[in-house]
Amino acid sequence: MRKNILSSPYLFLSIGVLSVAISSIFIKWATAPASVLAMYRLLLTVLFLLPFKPWSIINKQTNLNKKDFLHLFFSSLFLALHFLFWMESLRHTSVASSMIILSLSPVFTTIGLFFFFKARTTIAKVMSLVIAILGSLIIAWGDIGLSHEALYGDFLSLLGCIAYAVHLLFGQLLVQKISGQSYSFVVFLISGILLFIYNIIFKVELISYSLTNWLIFILLAFFSTILGHMLFNICLKHLDASVVSMATIGEPILAIFLAFLLLGEEITLLQITGSLITVIGIGLFFKPQKSKRSKIDY
Numbered sequence: 001m002r003k004n005i006l007s008s009p010y011l012f013l014s015i016g017v018l019s020v021a022i023s024s025i026f027i028k029w030a031t032a033p034a035s036v037l038a039m040y041r042l043l044l045t046v047l048f049l050l051p052f053k054p055w056s057i058i059n060k061q062t063n064l065n066k067k068d069f070l071h072l073f074f075s076s077l078f079l080a081l082h083f084l085f086w087m088e089s090l091r092h093t094s095v096a097s098s099m100i101i102l103s104l105s106p107v108f109t110t111i112g113l114f115f116f117f118k119a120r121t122t123i124a125k126v127m128s129l130v131i132a133i134l135g136s137l138i139i140a141w142g143d144i145g146l147s148h149e150a151l152y153g154d155f156l157s158l159l160g161c162i163a164y165a166v167h168l169l170f171g172q173l174l175v176q177k178i179s180g181q182s183y184s185f186v187v188f189l190i191s192g193i194l195l196f197i198y199n200i201i202f203k204v205e206l207i208s209y210s211l212t213n214w215l216i217f218i219l220l221a222f223f224s225t226i227l228g229h230m231l232f233n234i235c236l237k238h239l240d241a242s243v244v245s246m247a248t249i250g251e252p253i254l255a256i257f258l259a260f261l262l263l264g265e266e267i268t269l270l271q272i273t274g275s276l277i278t279v280i281g282i283g284l285f286f287k288p289q290k291s292k293r294s295k296i297d298y
Contacts, residue, residue, distance in 0.1 A: 009234070009235045009238040009239050012231045012234060012235055013231070013232070013235050013239070013243075013244065013247045014247075015227055015231055016227065016228045016229070016231035016232045016235070016247070017228075017247055017248065017250045017251055017254070018254065019223045019224055019227035019228035019231075020224055020228035020229065020232075020248070020251055021099075021250075021251045021254035021255045021258065022223060022224065022254075022255075022258060023220060023223075023224035023228065024090060024095045024098065024099055024255045024258075024259070025095070025255070025258050025259065025262050025263065026216045026219050026220050026224065027087050027090050027216075027220075028090055028095065028259075028263055029212070029216060030212075030213050030216045031209075031210070031212075031213060032209050032213045032216075032217075033204055033205075034083075034084060034087035034088035034090075034091065035084055035088075035195055035198055035199050035202075035204055036199060036204060036205070036206065036209070037083075037087050037216070037217070037220065038080065038083035038084055038087055038191075038195050039192055039195035039196055039198075039199060039206075040217035040220070040221070041083065041217065041220040041221050041224065041225055042080075042083070042188045042189075042191050042192035042195065042221075042225065043188075043189075043192035043196070044217055044218060044220075044221035045188050045192075045221040045222075045225040045226055045230075046185065046188050046189045046192060047221075048221060048222060048226060049181075049184075049185050049188075049226070052181075063177055064177060064178065068173075068174065068177060071170050071173055071174055072170075072174060072183075072186055072187065072190070073190060074166075074170055075167050075170035075171055075174065075187050076186070076187045076188075076189075076190035076191045076194065077190075077191070077194060078163045078164070078166040078167040078170070079163075079164075079167045079187055079188075079191045079229075080191040080192075080194045080195050080198075081159070081160070081163040082160045082163040082164040082167055083160075083191070083195070084160075084195065084198070085156045085157070085159040085160035085163060086098065086102055086156070086157055086160030086161075086164075087160075088153075088156050089101075089153045089154070089155075089156035089157035089160060090153070091153070092149045092150060092152050092153030092156065093149075093150045093152075093153025093154055093157070094150075094259070094265060095255050095256065095258075095259040095263065095265060096139060096140075096252065096255070096256045096259065096265065096271060097140060097150065097153065097154055097157070098153060098154070098157040099157075099251055099252035099255040099256070100136045100137075100139050100140045100252045101140070101154055101157040101158050101161055102157050102160060102161045102164070102248070102251070102252070103133075103136045103161075103248060103249040103251060103252050103278075104133060104136065104158070104161050105161045105162075105164050105165045105168070105245045105248060106129055106132075106133070106165075106242055106245040106246045106248075106249065107129070107133065107165075108161065108162050108165035108166075109165040109168055109169065109241050109242050109245040110126075110129065110242045110245075112165060112166070112169045112241075113169070113172075113240065113241060113242055116169065119240065119242075121242070124284070124287075125285055127284070128281050128282075128284035128285040128287075129246065129281065129285060130281075131277060131278075131280060131281035131284065132246070132249045132277075132278050132280075132281025132282055132285065133249075133281070134274075134277060134281070135273075135274040135275065135276070135277030135278030135279075135280070135281055136249060136252060136274060136278055137274070138270055138273055138274030138277060139252065139256070139270060139271045139274030139275060139278070140274075141270055141274075164245075165245060168232075168236070168241040168244060168245055169241055171183065171187075171233055171236045171241065172236055172240070172241040175233060175234075175236040175237040176237065179234075179237070180230070180233045180234030180235070180236065180237050181230070181234070183233050183236075184229070184230040184233045184234075187233075188225065188229075188230075232244050243285075246282065246285050247282070249278055249281070249282055250278070250279070250282055252275075252278075253275045253278060253279065256271055256275065
């Protein structure tokens with residue numbers, strides 16, 4: 001029987017990568033603080049999901065214990081930190097630098113899977129990861145700034161990278177008990193509330209923003225979160241966190257070209273070379289193999 005392409009988690013993963021890649025452009029266009037961008041991105045996503053009554057699915061899933069709810073909180077916390085650090089990094093460094101450093105999340109995810117889940121991997125996959133990371137570093141070599149501000153932006157992106165890896169590891173545990181949609185809804189809601197509290201504590205303006213900024217809030221919610229991070233969460237039920245994290249290495253390549261077309265950021269020979277090497281690494285990592293978890297289950 002012919003396999004339905006819509007049943008493949010890799011299709012969802014590809015859509016997610018495309019959707020998330022453009023988020024850096026939206027953020028560069030915005031003038032609102034990173035904490036506000038992140039808050040509205042998540043809370044508006046929750047509003048978009050309300051018509052689908054995600055809580056009805058949650059009510060049917062009663063197999064969560066106190067430890068699971070604690071994991072939900074920490075997953076939400078680290079997602080909020082990821083958005084806060086990474087979005088702020090784009091205020092201080094280029095799209096290329098920020099996205100490239102963010103793409104190092106598979107390193108931390110793979111390490112986390114090894115230490116906390118005792119997960120094993122093949123030498124071939126480790127080598128493919130090294131090749132992909134090498135490509136990212138080649139891109140970075142020609143772009144990472146030497147100024148204090150650029151280095152600060154790079155550091156923030158690294159913190160966002162680590163926070164995202166931790167978020168994925170918690171998600172790996174939780175989506176085995178609840179659906180990707182339910183997990184996403186709860187995590188986005190808690191993360192949005194945490195960022196709202198952050199903005200209130202630090203007295204960040206919440207309402208007085210231009211129409212352009214409000215449009216960007218909506219675009220970030222729909223494209224970058226629902227068609228991005230939510231699809232990643234769904235894929236976690238069928239793919240290891242390291243695989244989902246590995247796919248995000250493709251984001252800098254797309255973001256660099258989008259930044260060139262829409263922001264006028266220069267593309268260097270090193271970036272082109274590194275991009276090709278990264279694509280090769282990703283291709284080797286996703287080389288077809290037998291797997292029991294190959295079909296999307298809502």
